[in-house]
Amino acid sequence: MKALALKGVAAVSALSFVAASALADENANLVVNGEIDMTIRAPAPDHMENMSEVMSGWLFRSSETQALQLDDFENPGMIWVDDAREVFASESGSGGESCASCHDSPEALAGVRAVYPKWDEEHGEVQSLEMQINECVTERMGGEPWKYTGGTMVNMTALLASVSRGMAVNVAIDGPAQSTWEMGRDLYYTRTGQLELSCANCHEDNYGNMIRADHLSQGQINGFPVYRLKNAKLNAVHSRFKGCVRDTRAQTYSPGSPEFIALELYVASRGNGLSVEGPSVRN
């Protein structure tokens, strides 16, 4: 009992925020392949009371990491986008159809990433892009659902993000989506875990500062899925949420849970106006 309490104290004092040297380059611009001009700073959406500007996580990475996102040839995330292109055109499920049978090409779904999570009238709930894809896989193709943060799913979301790159994130937070959005906002500001930290404590109060060896960003999700140097693969939004909640030493929600869907809608709305960047590169 005593040892446990002591451990807790040590952990809290070890966790401090340190003012960081400025961004790698204050005036850096993100232009991908020399042609997709990304909006990486935007006026904060009206609903955000404590901030005036929203910024892409790309700005907070080192110049070497930033460079990997400038060219699709060097962006390791694009390898899985190519894999997803093959899946898009492959028949599966009891109907013997492919995504392309109904959607023609991934490019025909350009703009979709930017507006998800989104209210779905038929199911009476806010749906993430993953849920929408699984709706097609199960209800329209007669297949087994894809694992929420599994490879096939994360690759497909990377493909759908890639064809929306440069378009402004624009999720709706009013109307039928409002109660879900409010639930997400509450989760964002609720302190959790042994460390009693909320998302806002790190990503709103301390972005730009160092936490241990990490340069804290605003925790935006316009770049998802994200290729991380840390694990050399694409990471889904909910996997990142899980990691961040766990870092506060709390029990986390599961990927695909109503809590994480609500949180995703809320966090996405904090990036309304930034460009869709996925698949982006982070450390």
Next chain:
Amino acid sequence: MAENVRPRVRVPATVAAGETITIKTLISHNMESGQRKDGDGNVIPRSIINRFTCDFNGQNVIDVTLEPAISRNPFFEFQATISESGTFQFTWYDDDGSVYEEQKEIAVE
């Protein structure tokens, strides 16, 4: 058979005679080192790309031996000085005997 192996190459389409160009190549490949074990403790057999070559009009540009410690999706960036139009031939050799090839034309203008 290694899965989802896909070679990619970037070479400029045109070049001024005598100019040095940068070539980028990447092959998606798991590069299983042969050092890892699966959940039951059995060694996962080695399966890597063990050699990569690039030739221009029949003349060798580079010839690389790859070892198991090389990360997945090996990426090579190198340069060549070009004095005539011609064809680059890229070849990757897999442990399982597969050979992956790619060609790119370049024109001197």
